[in-house]
Amino acid sequence: MSQTSTVTPPEPASPARRRGGRWIDHWEPEDETFWQQTGRRVARRNLVFSIIAENIAFSVWLLWSISSALLVAHYGFGFSAAQMFFLVAVPNFVGSVLRIPYTFAVPKFGGRNWTVISGLLLLIPTLLLAAAVSNPSTPYWAFLLIAATAGVGGGNFASSMTNISFFYPDRKKGLALAVNAAGGNVGVSIIQLGLPVLVGAGGLYGLVSASPGGVDLARAGYVWAALGLLAAAGAWFFMNNLSVSLSSFRVQISVVRRKHTWIVSWLYVGTFGSFIGFSAAFPLLIGLQFPGVEVADVTFLGALVGSAARPVGGWLADRLGGARVTLWNFAAMAAGTVMVIVAVNRAAWPLFLGSFLVVFVTTGIGNGSTFRMIPMIFQRQALAAVPGATGTQRDAALARGRTEAAAAIGLSSAAGAFGGFVVVATFGVLGLVNDGGVPPDVIATAFAIFLGFYVTCVALTWWHYTRRSVLIQRAPNLSSADV
Template sequence: MADTVRTETLRQRFARKHYIDSWDAEDVEAWENGGKDVAKRNLIWSVIAEHVGFSVWSVWSVMVLFMPTDVYGIDAAGKFFLVAVPTLVGALLRIPYTVATARFGGRNWTVFSALVLLVPLLGALYLMLNPGHSYTTFMLVAALAGVGGGNFASSMTNINAFYPQRLKGWALGLNAGGGNIGVPAIQLVGLLVIATLGNTEPWIVCAAYLVFCGVAALGAALFMDNLGDQKADLRAMGRALKFSDAWVISFLYIGTFGSFIGFSFAFGQVLQINFLASGDTAAQASLHAAQIAFIGPLLGSISRPLGGKLADRIGGGKITMYTFVGMALAAAVLIVAGTLDDASAGAASGGVFTAMVLGFIALFLLSGVGNGSVYKMIPSIFEAKAQGLPGADRAAKAAWSRSMSGALIGFAGAIGGLGGVGINLVFRGSYGGEAQSATMAFWVFAIFYLVCIAVTWFVFLRRPQPTVTPAPSAPVPAQATPLSDAAV
């Protein structure tokens, strides 16, 4: 009888209109009696809203395919810088977006963050219909698209609070992967427009996403919930950053997510430049680039949940290091292909071009796996550290772990986004040099991945040093010894 009453109480608590005052995902009984259904519903609409956010964030990676130099007056180097601007703004906005769900409620903030996406879309639509504006104006409007990048941090922090530790790798991977698919989705919409109407009607892409933003906001308002006990603030972020592991995770995320978002924004332009060099007209180059560009971000998005699931089973540290090994090898393929292309003055064989495309596709696929494994490491690290909290019960340890994890998710996401800025700036410098090729950029990427391999092994995969159990009154150490891979 008592169990029946508790079950009814749990269902009533979860049935309250868009607000849950107390949520404990680790309570197995509550989870099985309605909790997992609530979490699933919030996850679905979180994915949709984040998906649209990523699409708007990457809208200029599509718009540049509609921007012939003779019409808009912006060359290849200028376009790389143009798409770097929203990447930078989106990365910086991830820090305040991290604490927004705790301050305003996950449901409330998701509705707002979906509606604010209308502003950069309307700005892009206006500029693309009126190409006579200055480059500075284009940069300012492109910067507005950065609000779409902030959605990731608020969405991930919110979903992290809904799911138990044993399911976080899969849930966070699915949430992030579904959001990441927003990049190839808008590129597919752009491809459809170019294939049917040519490269002169970019406003259709913007108009379509005005509708999608409205759908995301409406769905979040109807089906998501606010959590009353969700904790995340800038002070929590400051406390999280006292741990050396937090900075290492952020650095590694530059290599995984920075690669994903940076290549997503740049891949279409790299392809377009290659097609123009082979003799295509501007319209033909745009179409041919669009036919290929979406494949990389799509595979990178799909592989992200896989990375989280592999990390759940094998360990985040191992999967992350294996990922960087693969990315270094893929960069080596690009170096060889780029060198051969340079030697032939842009008239390399189809085999060289194919190798270059396959190298990029491998980087996308592996970056997705690495994104999932790195983010799985965050809650695992703080869950392990929480066990050393003196005098704390299970609920207090779980709350501390959620707070620290949520704070670091936003900070690491911001730092990772800055990696995307770096990739576009490296490409800009590479194409702006005397050689006007991407080979120098490929060398930079390869060296960076080798550094990531060394850092991952040194911090997370070395044989752990003997640790001394802290005294009951001792705080959790800010400089932790290397964790075993079972913890990460």
């Protein structure tokens, strides 16, 4: 049965509205009665299938984070350490670029429709991987191009977050967005834990032995291709499009003129860029720095704790204020990075693992708190543009604020994904300077660069969002607890 007919009272037909199928024309989550009777159930169902699709997409996006190491260890491809870092970095770069059109796809085509399309696109990188590893003469440049196609998995996050932001009322956006994102982020752990077992490389702390027949990476390509089809089918049968999410490109792109779009994007580079970049680089860093450690047994832990911490960040931000949580979280991230540098210099495995996991936790908390800030900032700015507005004028301002916030979420997610590329590429570039090798001093230098970036994030958050004086002078109705 059409979702429009089940959740919407009869309305006069309007050529401006897109009806039929699984479109919902009447959506008012801020109305408590509507939310309790209809909205919550529909939003929860869309959130569940959004998480499934995003989880599979993240797994495909990080497919090469673990596959690259197996290519060298089990297939005999003679790639240098720097080449492997670039093989892992390319999907992050492509994913960051694709997040921009993916952001604008939801208001153009509808969230459910685009989730179907994005699920089907996952067949490209997965089937190409299966074909490439089946041919021992596949050159490095071909692997690089195939790895680039995995970027379609990274683009999915932007459209998913943009879509879910329309389903939930403002008071619940922080946790809803954090849960949606965390469900996707944990796909990184799934691919890093499950792929070695699936392809015959062993794992699960020695509970699964390596296959006597050798590693078969093509198997992973076929499995995640099938999962891509599953994601598309789930969206087709169980998700909805919201007419309220439709908007012109002109309205959405206007957020590029907003100062805060670029500030929160910078902050999200620090949180999500670190999460996805470190997740991609973690297996290679462990293998290079601590060759005696079984990578498959620990590499998934970073993404797992980072993903689990994201809802905590959203929950804390809903209660304490996104800016306050973000500020102190960046300070903790900087402290954890200092400990990682110490561990690298001392070649201390327990300290390295423990401090790196602390950094992963802070990336997750910061992801949740930063995204909670965005809807609040843009809605407050929309109201500030029409001082004293009431009734329909105020409602129109809030609607515009939500549309701009959704676009800002997508654009900042693109910036964050690009940050993930920069993180991995930093190791690769420093390795090239070091004749292709990535020894401990190169790793420590890279983390020192990241530390400097986190310091700028602390300064920006304090200057723009937590200083009481600037809040009072520039936005009298805004407090750090609101942001």
